[in-house]
Structures are given as structure tokens and as C-alpha cells.
Amino acid sequence: MAILKRLLRYALILALVGVLLVVAAVGVAYWLLAPRLPAVAVLRDVHMQVPLRIETADGKLIATFGETRRVPVRIADVPAKMKNAVLSAEDADFYSHPGVDWHGIARAGIHVITSGGDKGPGGSTITQQVARNFFLSPEKLYSRKLTEIFIALRMENELTKDEILELYINKMFLGHRTYGLGAAASFYYGKTLDQLTVAQSAMLASTFQLPSVVNPLNNPKRAIGRRNWVLGQMLSNRFITKAEYDQAIAEPNDAYPHEQPIEVDAPYLAEMARLQAIEKLGNDALVEGYTVKTTVTSARQDAANTALREKLSSYDRRHGYRGPEGHDELPAGAGTEELDRVLAGYMAAGGMQPGIVTESTAKQATVYLSSKESITLDMDAVAWARRYVNETSAGSVPKSVDAVVKRGDLVRVQRNEQGQWELTQIPSVQAALVSLDPEDGSVQALVGGFNFQRSKFNRAVMSARQPGSSFKPFLYSAAFERGFTPASIVNDAPVVFPDPSRPDGIWAPSNDDGKFDGPIRLREALVKSKNLVSVRLLDAIGVRYVRDYATRFGFTPDAIPQNLSLALGTASVSPMSMARGYAVFANGGFLVTPYFISQINDRNGQAVYVANPARACVDCQERLLDTTPPGPPPPSTPSGPANAPATSSTAAVIGDAKLPDDAHTTGPHPPHLAPRVIDVRNDYLVTSMMMDVIRRGTGSAAMELKRDDLAGKTGSTNDHRDAWFVGFNGKVVASVWVGFDDFTSLGKGEFGAKAALPIWQDYMGAVLKDTPSATLPMPPGISTVQINRSSGMPTSAGDPDAMSEIMKVEDVDRLRQQAQQQQQQDETDQHSYDIF
Structure with a gap:
């Protein structure tokens, strides 16, 4: 008995010494690690990474940019069922323990001993997980675990439980680039947290441990097993009733990817806005939750998309069917699984759905779509599809459906105006549209090509194409400054100039129609787009003078040729630069600078940037007091070429567009006046002539809009490589270009009036519908x-x-x-x- 007491005493002494040694070791470790422990207070002001949002002027989403999906939520907005699911899955005693689960740590320690050093999972509270995710690396080291414990204890001392839990539910990775419960609920279920069922809440809570593996998409069977375990824990903790448990257990897994819905299709503009946001805000632009408000309105952007896509399709159909995008030899009796496999690499483009022909006869064809439905195409649906030969000719009208499509063909279909399916094809031709407000240069709509996913080249601002006759109004404006008038007579007759660069040593320009009208007034020459009149006019006033004069409209001298071919529109311009130039005519003679970002807000909705663009501001008091004569724009006004690199003095310049001065910190300020570059009387004369172009000239098709305030000019280049129409009224300017990226001919007869004007006409018809007439009043003089x-x-x-x-x-x-x-x-x- 005495021996037993003695052994017990020794055991107690050894245990006490052991405890003292452990306490001493922990104390020494804390003394060593304390200077290196991070300040927990920084977590009160932590900023979760939130993607950049690009929106329209009316608040609709255009795009988001960032590596993570995150929708931060406040703990007060997290419903009880969601909070209880997380606690049941991860740390049921969260609200009662001191930040460290000593029993869990002990279990983990025993596991290490019994397993021979295996550092298995377990023993981490929610507080410890927050400490690890914010301050430490995920590597399994004893020193890291000890540091994690110390940080967790500090956190519990300095932060409330709710503050710690809020950090946790917003920080944790939950699979598929989603971080935090708000983003996970949106991605997996398309819901907010308060809309989730008990089963869905448990499913999200079950993904915290192994989010890349155990999530409702990657491994549904394992995820449901984990979800059901969480539901069992919720029942054991009395967070739910037995009836709620039974209902949740029976609920199927209905998760599927819910990408954030893009409300307005403007990817070219979105990329422009992303670049300027990074230029303005630095690398934080994509992670600090900024919202960029653009100047584009959803209605005008939708109108631009519709006009461009429909009319490009019309052009494409005029030139014939180029055949299927691909072909697959389908086995007999191929099922939907096989068909889905074939279609997996094809995405919808411009409203055109991909499909594979499963059956084809003389009278009809059956097409299986990527949307898992089958449709029928009859003869009417393929009647347009004459075989493409080249851009100037096509085959005969097809006599049967199976002469156009065959089993295994990969084709495109879309609904027509009557709602019927018909065969279509993605156009090989491209186009761009830019619409500006002439008052301040704000971009109202921008389309850089038929489909951004197929071609990210932004033709609206990056292209350098010849404008053809659409450049003539600038030449005529220069002529009016040199004493010519709309009534001046110029001979429309053949003319020859020496040109050593040509094999025969001469240059003999001609009119597009090959006809000559003899002596003709300038007004009629512009209405009929007479090339020879423009050449003689340029020769009379001088190439050098016109090149200098063109800079008043924002063009740079290096974009303008130094010879008489300038009269035929051989400058290198983008649709945006043409829209900017025509805006001078639309606003009374002032050069505005295009811009497309009106405001940038931080994650709290506070403005960090508000655009203060230069305005025409004709009726402003400051303008009435401005006596500066018309002349070239000041050097500070950006007018560089479309692909000019940004410099320190022209930061965030994209094409002709520039981020305006920031007005959000300056308080009330006078309007920023755009420079007057041409006399208002000159403007009025040129505009009146361009109105005649629409009333009775090459742009007369636009008279279908039944408006008296439209002005504009067609443009075509040699061999029909480029087709243009640029036009305006007092409120809207729109520039449209159509052509091939490789400078292939558009085909015989594809002038600006046929290929480009219909796009402009549809767009302007939509945006000006039910708006009053807006014209420049006749000025004094x-x-x-x-x-x-x-x-x-x-x-x-x-x-x-x-x-x-x-x-x-x-x-x-x-x-x-x-x-x-x-x-x-x-x-x-x-x-x-x-x-x-």
C-alpha cells in the first residue's frame, strides 16, 4: 500500500512537472513568436477581394473582371439556418470556446503519436481557420500550428464572435472560384442566402472542408453524403426539427452553375473600361469591389447590337451560303449523348444557335440543338442559301433542303421575325458602330465586331481604314474657309496628274459610277459624291492646308496622306475618330473628346471618380463670354492615332477616347468648355449639304425614318474594300464601318449606301424614335x-x-x-x- 502511495505521489509529481514544462514551453514559444504575430486589429478593416463591375448608365451589368467570385455579406444578414449549418459542420461550440478547442488539439496530438507522425486533419476551430486563412500558409508545421493558436487567442480577445464568424463566411473558398457563402449561394443556386432551403444551406456548409472535391457539381454523390451528415448534426444540435430534417434529406441536389447574368451585351466596351479602370486605379481595380459606371445606355447598346448583327447577316445572305461549320459522320442511331459531344465545342454567337443535322430529305431537315431540342427546317428556311462562289457571285436558288444541308452537318439556326427557325451562318464580314453625344463626346453605344468571343479585335477604336467619300465634308469645310460656297462651280470632268509611283506615270481618278456631269455646284457635287470635283477642289486650296485643317476635327497629320488622293478619302481612321469628327458638325463647331466612363464608385458606393468632360455648352454663360476665334485644337486635346500608346500626358487614352478630368473632389465648378474649331456658319453650310445627301443623294434611303433633322455622308473605297456611313442630328452622332479584316472586297455594288447605311438607319431609327427634331438653327451671318x-x-x-x-x-x-x-x-x- 505504501509503495502504491509512493508511486502515485511520483506520478503526480511527474504530471505536475510535465504540466509546468508544457506551460514553460508554451510561454517560451509565445515569448519567441509574439513579436512576429500580426496585429489582429487589421481584420476590422479587411477588404475582401471583390471583382470589378462594369455597368451601363442605367445600372445594368455589362461585365465583371476578377479572379474570384465574391459577394460580401454582413453577419446580421445571414439567416439562422445558414449560420447553424456552418456551425454544425465546422464548430458547434464556436460561441462557447475561447478560440481553441483543447480537446480537438489533444485528439490531433494523440493521432500524431499513434500514427507515427502523420499530421492529419482536425483540431481547428473556426477562429483558428480564420487565423490561418488571413495570416498563415496552409503548410502543416508544428510552428505554424502554434502560431495559429496564439493568433486565435488574440482574435478572441480583440474581436467579437460575430465579427470572427463574418470574416469566416466571407473569406473561405467554396469551389469554382467562389469565395464566401454569398457568392456560393449565387453560383450554385442562383439565390441569395435568405432564399436558400435548409438542405441547400447544409450543402454549402458541407463544402468548407474540401471545396474542390466535395461540392455539389464536381462530386454530387459525395456532396449529398456530406450534406446529410451536416443535417444530422443540425438535428443533434436542435437547430432543426425532425420534420425539417426529413424534408431536407429527401430534397434532391438541384445545384448547377449560375453565372452572373450579363444584362447588356457590350464586351468590347467592357474591355475598354477595364483597361481605363486599371490605368486610373492601379492593380487594386480588379479586387477592391469598384463599380465603373459607363456612359452607354442599355437601350442604345441593344439597338446597336441588333442593327449591326441583322444587317451583317443580310449582307452575308446576299452573297450565298458558305456551307456547314463542320461535319461529323454520325453513327446510325446516334443518341443525344453522342450529339451533345459533337456540339460541345460550339457556342452561340450573336443569337445564332449551333446545331447538328440528324436527318435531311428533299422537303425538310431535322436539327438537334445544343439546348437539347430538335427543330425542323423546311424549304422556306433554306431558300436563301445559294452556294457561295465569291463576293461577286453565288449559285442558283436551291431546289431541295438536302441540297443545302446533310446529315452530320454542323450548322447555325435562328428565329426570324415570325418566330420560325431558319438556317443562318456567322458572317465572315465585320462591322463596327460608334455612337456619341455631340454635346460632350460621351459614348452612347459601341460595337467592335460581330462577336467578341470569335474576335476580340476592337474595330471601333483599333482599326485604321480608309473612309472614302465620308471624309469629303472635312474637305468642303476647308474649302468654305478659302472662299468657296455651296454654289461654287467646279468641273466634273476627267483629270490626269503626274504620278511617278505608277507604272504609266500618271494618276487618273474617276467617279464611282464612271459618269461626268461637267460644271457642277459644290452642293450637288457632295450630294452625288463626285470624286473628280473633290480632287479639283483639293488641288485648288492645297493639300497642306487641308491636312492642317483636318486636325481641327481631331485627326492627326500622320493619319492623312500628303497627296491629292486625300480627296478620295485615303486617310487612316477608325469609326470612333470619324464619329468624333462629325460631332463637330453636330454641335455647332466644337471639338469634344470621346469618353465612356462617367463615374467610378468604391465598394461602399462612394464616388472615387466623376468625369468632368469638355462640353460644347452652346447656351452656357461661359460660352457666351468666350471670344476665342475658331482654330486648331490646343495641344492638350488628345487627337492621336487609334493605336497610339498612352503616355504620361495622355494617360488612359483608348483610340480617340480619353478619361476626362476628375471632378468628384473639386465641388461646384464652371463647365469645361470644348475648343471651338470651326466657325458656326461654316458648320451650318456643310451640315445643310449633308442633309441634302439624305434628302435626295446617296443617303436617301434614310428618308424612311421620316425625319427632317438628319445629315450624313456615305463612303466607299477602291474595289469596295470599305463601306461607311456617318451621320447625325443635333443629339446623336453615329459612325458605321463595314468590311473584311483582310481588306478583301465586299463585292460589286456594295457601296456605303448598301452595306453600311442600313445599320446606321436601323440604329438611328431606334434611338430617335418619338424624339423631337434637333437641328442647328441658322446662325447670324x-x-x-x-x-x-x-x-x-x-x-x-x-x-x-x-x-x-x-x-x-x-x-x-x-x-x-x-x-x-x-x-x-x-x-x-x-x-x-x-x-x-
Whole structure:
């Protein structure tokens, strides 16, 4: 008995010494690690990584950018069933323990001893997991575990339980790039936390341990097993009733990927906004939860997308069917699984659905779609599909359906206006559209190509194409500054110039139609788009003068040729630069700079940037007091080429678009005035001529819109490589380009009026519907005068060839003097003739 007491005493002494040694070891470890422990207080201000959002002006989502999906939630907004599911799965005693589960640590220690050093899982509370995820690496080291314990104890001392739990449910990775319960609920179920069922809450809670493996998508069977275990824990902890448990156990796994819905299709603009956001905000732009508000409205962007896609498809159909995108020799009796495999690599593009032909006869074909439905195409659905030969010819009209599509063909289909399915194809031709508000240059709509996923090249701002005749209004504006008027006579006749670069040593330009009208007034020359008149006009006023003058519209000299071919529109321009140039005519003579970001807000909705663009501001008091004469824009106004790199002085420039000055910290401020670059009278004259282009010239198809305030100009280049239409009213400017990326011809007859104008017409018709007329009022200094339609000189009302024309008042006086001198000269010549 004495021996037993003695042994017991020794055991107690050894246990006490052991405890003292452990305490001493822990104390020494803490003394060594304490200086290196992070400050827990930083967790109160921690910023979870939240993607960048790009939105329209009316708040609709265009895109998100970032490596993570995260929707931060406050602990107060987490419903009890979700919170209880997490606690049951991860740490049921969370609200009662001091931050460390000593029993769990002891179990983990015993496991290490019994397993010969295996550092298995277990023993970490929610607090410890937060400490590890915010401050430590995931490697399994004893020193790391000890540091984790110390941090957890600190956290429990400095933070509340709810604060720790909020950090946990927002930080943890839950599979498929989702971080936090808010993002997981949205991705797996398309719901917010308060909309989840008990079973769905348990499913999300079950993913915390092995999110890449145990999640409802990657391993549904294992995930349901883990979910059911969590539900059992919730029942044991009395968080749910037996009836709720039974109902949740029976609930099937209905999770599937719910990507954040894109509400407006504007991927080219989204990428532009991303680049400018990074330029403005640095690397934090993609992770700090910023929201970029663009100037684009959803209605106008939708109208631009629809107009461009429908009319490109119309062009494509005019030139024939190029055949299926692919072909697969389907085995007899191929099932849906085999068909889905074939279609797996094909995505919808521009509303065109991919499908595979499963049966084809003379009268109809059956097509299985990627949406797992089968449709029927009859003869009407393929009647357009003449065989493509080249851009100028196509085969005969098909006589049967199986002459167009065969079993195994990979094709595209879409619904027509009547809701019927029909065969289609993704156009090989491309187009771009840019629409601006001429008041301040804000981008109203932008489309850089038919489909962003197939081609990310942004033709709206990155292309450098020849504008053809759509450049002529700038030439005519320059001519009016040199004394020409809309009534000036120029000879539309063949002309030849020496050109050593050509094999025959001469350059002989011609009109598109090959016809010549002889002496013609400038107004009529622009209406009919006479090339030879433009060449003679440029030769008269000088290439150097016109190149310098063109910079007033935002073009750079290096984009403009130094020869007479400039008259035919051989400059290198983008659709955005053309829209910017025409905005000068639309707003009364002021050069505005395009921009597309109006505001940037932080994650709390507070503005960190508000655009303060230069405005035309015709009616502003500051403008009325501005006496600066028209002239070239100041050097600070960005007018670089479409692909110019950003510099320190032109930061965040994309094409002709620039991030305006920031006004959010300056308080009230006077309007920022855009420079006046042309006289308002010059503007009025050129605009009146472009209105005639639409009323009775090459743009006359736009008269279908039944508006009296539209002005614009078509453009076509040699061999029909480019087709343009640029036009406006007082509120909207739109520039449209159509062509092939490899400069292939669009085909015979594909002028700007046929290939580009229909897109512009559909877009403007949609955005101007039910809006009042908006035209530039006649400014002071413009006079309406009677001229002789043949000579272009002022005449009396009694002249049978008299007609009305407008011009500057000083030009009227000058021309009347010239007419009087000419009349006197004619009388003198006649008197001399009478003598003889």
C-alpha cells in the first residue's frame, strides 16, 4: 500500500512537472513568436477581394473582371439556418470556446503519436481557420500550428464572435472560384442566402472542408453524403426539427452553375473600361469591389447590337451560303449523348444557335440543338442559301433542303421575325458602330465586331481604314474657309496628274459610277459624291492646308496622306475618330473628346471618380463670354492615332477616347468648355449639304425614318474594300464601318449606301424614335440668296434659272460684285463685237 502511495505521489509529481514544462514551453514559444504575430486589429478593416463591375448608365451589368467570385455579406444578414449549418459542420461550440478547442488539439496530438507522425486533419476551430486563412500558409508545421493558436487567442480577445464568424463566411473558398457563402449561394443556386432551403444551406456548409472535391457539381454523390451528415448534426444540435430534417434529406441536389447574368451585351466596351479602370486605379481595380459606371445606355447598346448583327447577316445572305461549320459522320442511331459531344465545342454567337443535322430529305431537315431540342427546317428556311462562289457571285436558288444541308452537318439556326427557325451562318464580314453625344463626346453605344468571343479585335477604336467619300465634308469645310460656297462651280470632268509611283506615270481618278456631269455646284457635287470635283477642289486650296485643317476635327497629320488622293478619302481612321469628327458638325463647331466612363464608385458606393468632360455648352454663360476665334485644337486635346500608346500626358487614352478630368473632389465648378474649331456658319453650310445627301443623294434611303433633322455622308473605297456611313442630328452622332479584316472586297455594288447605311438607319431609327427634331438653327451671318443654277452666281428673282442657296453674307457681297463685273465685261465684249 505504501509503495502504491509512493508511486502515485511520483506520478503526480511527474504530471505536475510535465504540466509546468508544457506551460514553460508554451510561454517560451509565445515569448519567441509574439513579436512576429500580426496585429489582429487589421481584420476590422479587411477588404475582401471583390471583382470589378462594369455597368451601363442605367445600372445594368455589362461585365465583371476578377479572379474570384465574391459577394460580401454582413453577419446580421445571414439567416439562422445558414449560420447553424456552418456551425454544425465546422464548430458547434464556436460561441462557447475561447478560440481553441483543447480537446480537438489533444485528439490531433494523440493521432500524431499513434500514427507515427502523420499530421492529419482536425483540431481547428473556426477562429483558428480564420487565423490561418488571413495570416498563415496552409503548410502543416508544428510552428505554424502554434502560431495559429496564439493568433486565435488574440482574435478572441480583440474581436467579437460575430465579427470572427463574418470574416469566416466571407473569406473561405467554396469551389469554382467562389469565395464566401454569398457568392456560393449565387453560383450554385442562383439565390441569395435568405432564399436558400435548409438542405441547400447544409450543402454549402458541407463544402468548407474540401471545396474542390466535395461540392455539389464536381462530386454530387459525395456532396449529398456530406450534406446529410451536416443535417444530422443540425438535428443533434436542435437547430432543426425532425420534420425539417426529413424534408431536407429527401430534397434532391438541384445545384448547377449560375453565372452572373450579363444584362447588356457590350464586351468590347467592357474591355475598354477595364483597361481605363486599371490605368486610373492601379492593380487594386480588379479586387477592391469598384463599380465603373459607363456612359452607354442599355437601350442604345441593344439597338446597336441588333442593327449591326441583322444587317451583317443580310449582307452575308446576299452573297450565298458558305456551307456547314463542320461535319461529323454520325453513327446510325446516334443518341443525344453522342450529339451533345459533337456540339460541345460550339457556342452561340450573336443569337445564332449551333446545331447538328440528324436527318435531311428533299422537303425538310431535322436539327438537334445544343439546348437539347430538335427543330425542323423546311424549304422556306433554306431558300436563301445559294452556294457561295465569291463576293461577286453565288449559285442558283436551291431546289431541295438536302441540297443545302446533310446529315452530320454542323450548322447555325435562328428565329426570324415570325418566330420560325431558319438556317443562318456567322458572317465572315465585320462591322463596327460608334455612337456619341455631340454635346460632350460621351459614348452612347459601341460595337467592335460581330462577336467578341470569335474576335476580340476592337474595330471601333483599333482599326485604321480608309473612309472614302465620308471624309469629303472635312474637305468642303476647308474649302468654305478659302472662299468657296455651296454654289461654287467646279468641273466634273476627267483629270490626269503626274504620278511617278505608277507604272504609266500618271494618276487618273474617276467617279464611282464612271459618269461626268461637267460644271457642277459644290452642293450637288457632295450630294452625288463626285470624286473628280473633290480632287479639283483639293488641288485648288492645297493639300497642306487641308491636312492642317483636318486636325481641327481631331485627326492627326500622320493619319492623312500628303497627296491629292486625300480627296478620295485615303486617310487612316477608325469609326470612333470619324464619329468624333462629325460631332463637330453636330454641335455647332466644337471639338469634344470621346469618353465612356462617367463615374467610378468604391465598394461602399462612394464616388472615387466623376468625369468632368469638355462640353460644347452652346447656351452656357461661359460660352457666351468666350471670344476665342475658331482654330486648331490646343495641344492638350488628345487627337492621336487609334493605336497610339498612352503616355504620361495622355494617360488612359483608348483610340480617340480619353478619361476626362476628375471632378468628384473639386465641388461646384464652371463647365469645361470644348475648343471651338470651326466657325458656326461654316458648320451650318456643310451640315445643310449633308442633309441634302439624305434628302435626295446617296443617303436617301434614310428618308424612311421620316425625319427632317438628319445629315450624313456615305463612303466607299477602291474595289469596295470599305463601306461607311456617318451621320447625325443635333443629339446623336453615329459612325458605321463595314468590311473584311483582310481588306478583301465586299463585292460589286456594295457601296456605303448598301452595306453600311442600313445599320446606321436601323440604329438611328431606334434611338430617335418619338424624339423631337434637333437641328442647328441658322446662325447670324448666313444669308439666303437667289443664284443662277448654272453659273452659281447671285441673280435676280426674275431669272428663269434662279434658285435659293445659302452662304456667308460676305460671300454674297463678293459674288455680287463679281457677277456685276462679269456682266459689264460681257456687255463690253458684245459692244466690241457689234462694232465689227
